[in-house]
Amino acid sequence: MDGLLAKVARGDENAFAVLYDQLAGPVYGLVRRVVRDPAQSEEVAQEVLLEVWRTAARFDPAKGSAATWAMTIAHRRAVDRVRSATAAAEREKRTSVLLPPADDVADAVEASLERERVRRCLDGLTELQRESITLAYYGGYSYREVAELLGITLGTIKTRIRDGLIRLRDCMGVT
Amino acid sequence: MMRLFGPDLHVLAGVYALDGIDDDAERSRFEHHLRRCQQCADEVREMSATATRLGFAATQAPPPQMRERVLAAAARTRQLPPVIDHARPAAEPRQRRAHGRSRQARPLPRLAWGVVAASVVVIVVLATVLVRVQSDLNKSRAQQIAITRVIEAPDARAVTQRTSLGGTATVVYSHSRHALILTSAHLPPPPGGKVYELWLLGPPRVRAAGLLPATALGHTSPVIVKGFVPGDQLGMTVEPAGGTNRPTTTPILVMPLRV
Numbered sequence: 001m002d003g004l005l006a007k008v009a010r011g012d013e014n015a016f017a018v019l020y021d022q023l024a025g026p027v028y029g030l031v032r033r034v035v036r037d038p039a040q041s042e043e044v045a046q047e048v049l050l051e052v053w054r055t056a057a058r059f060d061p062a063k064g065s066a067a068t069w070a071m072t073i074a075h076r077r078a079v080d081r082v083r084s085a086t087a088a089a090e091r092e093k094r095t096s097v098l099l100p101p102a103d104d105v106a107d108a109v110e111a112s113l114e115r116e117r118v119r120r121c122l123d124g125l126t127e128l129q130r131e132s133i134t135l136a137y138y139g140g141y142s143y144r145e146v147a148e149l150l151g152i153t154l155g156t157i158k159t160r161i162r163d164g165l166i167r168l169r170d171c172m173g174v175t
Numbered sequence: 176m177m178r179l180f181g182p183d184l185h186v187l188a189g190v191y192a193l194d195g196i197d198d199d200a201e202r203s204r205f206e207h208h209l210r211r212c213q214q215c216a217d218e219v220r221e222m223s224a225t226a227t228r229l230g231f232a233a234t235q236a237p238p239p240q241m242r243e244r245v246l247a248a249a250a251r252t253r254q255l256p257p258v259i260d261h262a263r264p265a266a267e268p269r270q271r272r273a274h275g276r277s278r279q280a281r282p283l284p285r286l287a288w289g290v291v292a293a294s295v296v297v298i299v300v301l302a303t304v305l306v307r308v309q310s311d312l313n314k315s316r317a318q319q320i321a322i323t324r325v326i327e328a329p330d331a332r333a334v335t336q337r338t339s340l341g342g343t344a345t346v347v348y349s350h351s352r353h354a355l356i357l358t359s360a361h362l363p364p365p366p367g368g369k370v371y372e373l374w375l376l377g378p379p380r381v382r383a384a385g386l387l388p389a390t391a392l393g394h395t396s397p398v399i400v401k402g403f404v405p406g407d408q409l410g411m412t413v414e415p416a417g418g419t420n421r422p423t424t425t426p427i428l429v430m431p432l433r434v
Contacts, residue, residue, distance in 0.1 A: 009257070016249055020242060021394075029235035042238055046245050053249040057257035064220050071230040072223055079194045118232035136190065137229055142197035143190040155186075162189030162222075169225040 001066040009056035016053055023067075024049060027074045034078035034140040044081050048074045075137070082140045121171035129164030132157055184208050188215055192222035321399055325354045338362060338411065338428040346409060348432050353402055355409065355432065359387065359395045365413055372418045374410040375403050376429065386418050387411070405434050 001022060007015035027048050032041040052070050059069050122130050135146045147157040187196065187205050196202040209216050325331060328349035335345045342362030348355035357373065365371055371387035384400045411428040
């Protein structure tokens with residue numbers, strides 16, 4: 001994907017189409033998980049993919065892979081969307097259905113092996129680690145909000161999330 | 176209360192990587208710290224990569240109309256120029272790949288030469304296949320090597336063909352390696368409880384050649400089929416879950432594998 005992104009940075013529209021096919025599913029799926037509303041998710045996902053096109057030349061491979069770069073943009077945009085004032089009311093309503101995160105859209109095209117592996121790794125975490133990470137990442141909640149939802153201190157949340165991510169990293173073999 | 180350095184700040188690496196800091200001042204303090212703490216920067220990089228895996232696990236098919244919209248929008252959007260770091264010679268950034276990825280990515284141009292006979296479209300598909308091979312962290316190293324051996328074989332050929340259910344199958348095969356790799360794009364999911372099964376349709380007999388994995392992002396990850404001989408054709412049928420010993424339905428694909 002890194003090589004593809006280098007071509008995209010030089011304005012290669014065909015390379016961008018190939019990159020789109022690889023990224024659109026993960027980007028849309030992640031945004032959908034955070035934002036929930038299909039129409040808004042589509043809007044955010046489009047913005048993200050266009051941002052990938054627009055800023056491809058700014059990608060720095062020293063800071064991580066192209067996939068991580070794109071998914072970081074996706075997550076940030078999704079979080080921006082749910083944290084904006086207009087979304088606040090909608091989110092209040094969602095709080096009740098957020099635990100545990102639902103696997104919606106039955107016809108979703110699944111990255112089944114990856115999903116299975118990630119699930120196994122998540123199962124290896126403590127309950128608190130798993131809940132904190134899931135709420136922060138898939139729920140788009142700030143760590144203060146996660147602490148409030150789970151009724152624990154800010155210090156505990158910060159360490160649990162960090163410890164949990166370290167455990168996930170090792171389980172997934174991320175280097 | 177918050178100290179500028181020390182454990183309080185360091186422990187923020189996790190929530191930072193998950194975009195979990197909603198206080199701008201706190202985030203910029205941490206980012207300032209990151210610039211001087213290489214260890215923290217490395218930790219954030221690894222945690223972001225970990226988060227990416229969580230993101231990929233949430234993959235969902237996007238609305239089909241989105242593709243055209245995004246590609247059209249890209250065509251009329253000017254791209255930002257790269258940021259020039261005058262402190263560094265221009266050629267350096269390319270060599271400064273962070274991980275082993277750059278080494279794995281190198282076979283691409285060679286691959287393109289290996290299949291000069293194939294159309295440009297097929298080469299693009301192959302590039303996608305190879306990138307998928309590289310990205311599929313569940314594939315064993317041995318399988319990756321086996322796949323690379325086929326793709327890089329001097330007699331490697333690529334064929335793309337539509338199936339009768341829609342979508343396409345692309346096969347790269349090498350007679351000298353007695354192996355082929357199949358991947359598919361936009362193939363509809365098999366009917367409930369069914370699977371796609373592959374067959375080597377030889378003049379002497381028909382041999383089961385494995386099941387197609389589940390679709391991801393509209394593609395299936397590459398399947399390697401070994402032991403094919405000249406004269407074999409590749410077939411695909413819809414079969415009950417788990418597969419069968421012999422085809423029980425009309426093939427949705429029959430692909431000749433010419434020498």
